[in-house]
Amino acid sequence: MSTQIHAESAAPPPDPSVRRHERLVMALACVGSFVVILDATIVSVALPGIRASLGFSAATLPWAVNAYTLAFAGFLLLGGRCADVFGRRAMMLTGMAVFTAARTVGGLAATPEMLLAARAVQGFGGALLMPVTLSLLTATFTEPARRARMLGTWSAVGAVGAASGPVIGGVLTEWAGWRWVFFVTVPIGVLALAGTVRALPRHDAPGRRPRLDAVGAALATAGLTGVVYAVMRAAVAGWTSPRVVGPLAAGAALLAVFLLHQARWAREPLVSLTIFRLRAVSSGNAVMFLLGLGFFASPILLSLYLQDVHHWSPLRAGLGYLPVGVAMFAGAQAAGPLTVRLGPRRATVACCLVGAAGFAGVAAFLGVDGSYPLTVVVSGGVFGFGTAAAFTPITVAATSGVPPARNGLAAGVLNTVRQTSGAIGLAAISTVSASAADGWAAAHPGRGGGEAPPALAHGHTVAFLVSAGCVAAAALVAALTMPRDGRRPGGADRDGGGP
Structure with missing residues (x-):
């Protein structure tokens, strides 16, 4: 397709x-x-x-x-x-x-x-x-x-x-x-x-029901669970803790065995690796991973900023995030027509660049005395609109050309990449925020330590800059790897991006 x-x-x-x-x-x-x-x-x-x-x-x-x-x-x-x-x-x-x-x-x-x-x-x-x-x-x-x-x-x-x-x-x-x-x-x-x-x-199941690769399912589930558990623990225990390194190494090893099993041993693999020969699928999942790294920590970071720095209640902080939610809805609604007009590749690049600019704006305006309208309503609205709009063209690309019998697999892979990148991004960016706050406190003794509002604000600023970098990297990878938006149905990819 x-x-x-x-x-x-x-x-x-x-x-x-x-x-x-x-x-x-x-x-x-x-x-x-x-x-x-x-x-x-x-x-x-x-x-x-x-x-x-x-x-x-x-x-x-x-x-x-x-x-x-x-x-x-x-x-x-x-x-x-x-x-x-x-x-x-x-x-x-x-x-x-x-x-x-x-x-x-x-x-x-x-x-x-x-x-x-x-x-x-x-x-x-x-x-x-x-x-x-x-x-x-x-x-x-x-x-x-x-x-x-x-x-x-x-x-x-x-x-x-x-x-x-x-x-x-x-x-x-x-x-x-x-x-x-x-x-x-x-x-x-x-x-x-x-x-x-x-x-x-x-009766919407295939006529000949394929075998469910039980060994592959066990390896994939155990491996993903180990990796996600480790990155979730890292935000609390640190990346060098044995409680993080052990599950992370075990999870990575199990995922390596899973890939080997899929490529060589499984008669009917859980994930047919040939699906990644489709350039749209492989590049779409790569871009989704980078976008997820930068985006999925943002609701928690903004909520913590409003509560820890501005001392808002949890309910008020939740309501304070509403402008970003409205912008996300608007971006997702605009994404379909935008994808039709520009094509998945150009739409992805444009939306990710808008999202990166919004994250950078949050970092620029965020502070102890930061303005809520500029930080959350304007800059948060920009990153909410851009990142939410990017998910649709990425999804279109990552499910294009997939045979009907593999639709569920393509959806499962994309959702796995999105969820795993979100967990990794939340743990990594939270760690970056905490380290930056501690570094600021060490450089400014007598200002209240790493839990003081100025230190926390500095940590959140660095975290949003990292998010901006991840989303900008997603735009770059999309521009370099996604198939060009110039193919006709049933035709060959003009830049050689076929299976």
């Missing part, structure tokens, strides 16, 4: 029943994406209430978030492959049912162990669910321009989920109690299950 996006030519209007089916599929994909992304951010502001109610220790409390993130990242490749092997309907039902049931158990949890187990199962359900939402869109909307617009809407809904999590969580925790942070999406999950039964065909 070409990566060039052309405007739709005049054609007879489709059957109304087809349009209704497409709208329902689109709604299911957006709902699945929304609840999974929302769940990654909504719990954070409820942590003090959870600790007071269930008796979490300070050391174990972060795992109310980390247990979800770890399971989600570890099982994404398996979830993507399951959509290809067992069919999108089966995995949509399974993923949504597991996810919704685990949220219910989490809301009813009476002990820390019960909540942590529920959060891990939620992450597993999310890993089954997220790839199939993208696979549904790429399989249903095959015309390039419509696919770009649908992916833009899907990305916009995900942006709303990410930005609204702290706000919804803060409101529910303050007015209804922390348990409603879990209960709030349960009715949505039940409705989504009913919609899946109605909208998706029963």
